[in-house]
Amino acid sequence: LLAIAxxxxxxxxxxxxxxxxxxxxxxxxxxxxxxxxxxxxxxxDTPAFSDLVGTDKYIKSxxxxxxxxxxxxxxLGTAPSCSKSADGHVLP
Numbered sequence: 001l002l003a004i005a006x007x008x009x010x011x012x013x014x015x016x017x018x019x020x021x022x023x024x025x026x027x028x029x030x031x032x033x034x035x036x037x038x039x040x041x042x043x044x045d046t047p048a049f050s051d052l053v054g055t056d057k058y059i060k061s062x063x064x065x066x067x068x069x070x071x072x073x074x075x076l077g078t079a080p081s082c083s084k085s086a087d088g089h090v091l092p
Contacts, residue, residue, distance in 0.1 A: 014087065017066040021082050021089040024063035028071060028080040029091065031058035036076050046075040065089065 031052040036045065052073070053059045065071065069084035082089040 014067070018084075018088040021065045021067065021069065021084065022091060024065065024071070025080050025082060025089075025091050027059060027063060028052070028073060032073060032076065032080065034058050041076060043077040044075045046073060049073065 032047055035041070035047050035051055035058060041047075049062060051057070053062050063071065065082050065084060067084050067087065067089065069082040069089055072081045072083075074080055079091045081091075
């Protein structure tokens with residue numbers, strides 16, 4: 001029974017981490033688009049995390065990948081990414 005339960009638990013845990021990471025990527029993408037509209041930016045402009053994150057900004061606190069990945073914001077018109085994209089941490 002344990003041989004069945006442990007692998008399923010590990011798979012479910014990683015699936016939850018990937019879903020949480022994707023939610024963070026969506027939040028970053030939305031913040032990036034709001035920043036672009038507020039600051040009249042054009043395709044290719046790239047905000048820094050300091051432009052997006054802060055108590056008076058678009059995201060209250062810095063999002064972190066639950067699998068210890070790191071986020072890359074990328075320029076406007078390009079989706080943000082996670083260093084764990086090979087594990088399913090990618091925007092659909």
